[in-house]
Amino acid sequence: MGRPRxxxxxxxxxxxxxxxxxxxxxxxxxxxxxxRLGVQTGSVYHHVDGRAGVVELVRERVSASIDTATLGxxxxxAALTAWARSYRAAFAAHPHAIPLLMTSPVRAPKVLRQYxxxxxxxxxxxxxxxxxxxxxTALENLVLGSALDLAAPETMxxxxxxxxxxxxxxxxxxxxxxxxxxxxxxxxxxxxVNHCRVRLAPPAPHSGRPAHSGPAASADSRP
Amino acid sequence: MGRPRxxxxxxxxxxxxxxxxxxxxxxxxxxxxxxRLGVQTGSVYHHVDGRAGVVELVRERVSASIDTATLGxxxxxAALTAWARSYRAAFAAHPHAIPLLMTSPVRAPKVLRQYxxxxxxxxxxxxxxxxxxxxxTALENLVLGSALDLAAPETMxxxxxxxxxxxxxxxxxxxxxxxxxxxxxxxxxxxxVNHCRVRLAPPAPHSGRPAHSGPAASADSRP
Numbered sequence: 001m002g003r004p005r006x007x008x009x010x011x012x013x014x015x016x017x018x019x020x021x022x023x024x025x026x027x028x029x030x031x032x033x034x035x036r037l038g039v040q041t042g043s044v045y046h047h048v049d050g051r052a053g054v055v056e057l058v059r060e061r062v063s064a065s066i067d068t069a070t071l072g073x074x075x076x077x078a079a080l081t082a083w084a085r086s087y088r089a090a091f092a093a094h095p096h097a098i099p100l101l102m103t104s105p106v107r108a109p110k111v112l113r114q115y116x117x118x119x120x121x122x123x124x125x126x127x128x129x130x131x132x133x134x135x136x137t138a139l140e141n142l143v144l145g146s147a148l149d150l151a152a153p154e155t156m157x158x159x160x161x162x163x164x165x166x167x168x169x170x171x172x173x174x175x176x177x178x179x180x181x182x183x184x185x186x187x188x189x190x191x192x193v194n195h196c197r198v199r200l201a202p203p204a205p206h207s208g209r210p211a212h213s214g215p216a217a218s219a220d221s222r223p
Numbered sequence: 224m225g226r227p228r229x230x231x232x233x234x235x236x237x238x239x240x241x242x243x244x245x246x247x248x249x250x251x252x253x254x255x256x257x258x259r260l261g262v263q264t265g266s267v268y269h270h271v272d273g274r275a276g277v278v279e280l281v282r283e284r285v286s287a288s289i290d291t292a293t294l295g296x297x298x299x300x301a302a303l304t305a306w307a308r309s310y311r312a313a314f315a316a317h318p319h320a321i322p323l324l325m326t327s328p329v330r331a332p333k334v335l336r337q338y339x340x341x342x343x344x345x346x347x348x349x350x351x352x353x354x355x356x357x358x359x360t361a362l363e364n365l366v367l368g369s370a371l372d373l374a375a376p377e378t379m380x381x382x383x384x385x386x387x388x389x390x391x392x393x394x395x396x397x398x399x400x401x402x403x404x405x406x407x408x409x410x411x412x413x414x415x416v417n418h419c420r421v422r423l424a425p426p427a428p429h430s431g432r433p434a435h436s437g438p439a440a441s442a443d444s445r446p
Contacts, residue, residue: 026322027249099249099322103375112382116392123391129398137372137379137407138414145368149360152326156360159335168346169339175352184360191361191418192411 009039011047015057019094022058026096030054056108059101063111065090071117076125077193080139083118084189088143088150095151098144126200139192146185154180232262234270238280242317245281249319253277279331282324286334288313294340299348300416303362306341307412311366311373318374321367349423362415369408377403 017036021028030051034041048054070082091098106112115136122132159170177183240259244251253274257264271277293305314321329335338359345355382393400406 095322095326099318099371102371103318105376105379105381107381107383109383109386112380112386112389112392115380116389119391119395123395129395130400132395133399133403134406134410137403138411141368141372141407142365142411143368144371145364145366148322148325148367149364153328156328157335157338158328158330160330160332163332163335166335166339168342169335172342172346172352172355176356177353180356180360183357184364187357187418188361188365188415192414194421195410195414195417198417 009037009043009047011057013037014044014047014054015061018054019058019061019097022096022100023094027100028054052104052107055100055104056106056111058097059104059106060108060110062090062094062097062101063108063114065093066114068114068117071114071121076121077197079121080196081189081193084139084143087140088147088185091144091147092150095148098148102144127196135196142185142188142192146181146188149184150181152181154178156180232260232266232270234280236260237267237270237277238284241277242281242284242320245319245323246317250323251277251281275327275330278323278327279329279334281320282327282329283331283333285313285317285320285324286331286337288316289337291337291340294337294344299344300420302344303419304412304416307362307366310363311370311408314367314370315373318371321371325367350419358419365408365411365415369404369411372407373404375404377401379403 014033014037017033018028021032021036030044031041033054034044037044044054048057065086066083067086068083070086071079073079073082091101106115118136119132122135123129127135157169157173159166159173237256237260240256241251244255244259253267254264256277257267260267267277271280288309289306290309291306293309294302296302296305314324329338341359342355345358346352350358380392380396382389382396
């Protein structure tokens with residue numbers, strides 16, 4: 001028997017198979033990946049650093065669809081908005097992977113380099129070093145929450161006919177247009193980016209702006 | 224043999240068991256629920272309307288921890304903020320249930336009544352009927368994204384030592400305080416509620432405010 005032309009096992013195929021399993025059943029195990037690839041479980045572990053290593057291959061695969069060129073756009077708010085939309089689209093294609101990837105530490109080099117780009121964008125914009133990861137995390141939470149919502153049915157509330165006590169809900173649902181999930185995402189994104197603009201802007205004198213929405217960046221807060 | 228004092232099966236115990244399974248393994252099946260309760264699968268179906276019925280029992284159980292009295296607070300922004308915090312805490316206790324509950328239509332009567340309360344709050348505040356569900360959905364997405372994030376490790380980015388090309392990320396991580404997830408949630412919530420305030424406020428004449436952040440509510444937009 002000749003050697004097969006394509007190797008039975010490589011990191012590419014391990015990541016693809018794990019993501020396939022997650023898409024199908026919401027989870028994966030390394031023995032399942034091995035079974036589907038027709039190899040021993042031990043062979044998989046020759047290529048990756050444990051189960052966590054497989055999770056990082058999945059992360060690289062899902063994140064590969066994020067258009068990182070968006071982070072090079074200017075001004076910064078155009079960059080942040082375009083990155084958020086692309087990020088959401090990439091994860092909405094694999095909603096079952098979201099909880100897994102959100103709760104495992106990020107180690108994939110390509111993904112870490114994407115965070116580096118986002119950090120640089122925010123530092124160049126004037127966000128203080130101590131706030132940068134908070135801003136990125138807050139944006140990710142709304143992006144990933146919205147990506148999960150995009151996997152939900154368009155009709156998300158089903159009222160029994162003539163149910164007493166939900167009349168206003170029924171009217172609000174009837175008045176809502178199509179594209180429920182997209183509209184909610186764009187509203188949240190708009191809110192977030194506007195808030196960042198306010199935090200970066202110098203306070204207008206005597207503007208009566210409440211203290212808690214004052215500027216976050218000051219001249220001496222840059223590293 | 225006497226009849227057992229507590230009935231072997233009721234909706235309460237079915238919901239509790241399904242949630243237990245979700246907490247443990249991220250998923251549940253009706254046969255698994257039956258097995259754990261020591262009954263036939265068919266017996267479970269006598270008490271609930273299919274698998275979707277069990278999902279609604281899980282939804283009622285998780286949502287029971289949300290303090291709905293928050294929706295009665297005034298002013299409206301205090302109500303929305305307190306509700307969001309309570310909502311996040313309730314779901315953060317069961318992170319594995321989040322994707323399941325976010326992608327199944329809401330039918331549980333108690334939960335529908337909570338939405339009714341939120342809708343009434345927003346209508347009374349002046350949000351137009353056509354926007355109410357979008358506002359609620361956007362808030363839920365950031366709440367549930369943040370609840371998932373609360374289940375993540377405190378150290379969410381692990382940089383290899385001396386990795387080239389991630390220097391700014393390393394500095395930003397070093398400068399970030401503790402309570403990463405809480406800080407990100409509070410930032411996103413603050414952004415969202417501020418945005419709602421701006422949308423509700425009448426436009427200041429000649430304020431130079433960009434058109435896209437203009438008011439959403441006008442006098443004739445109320446039903």
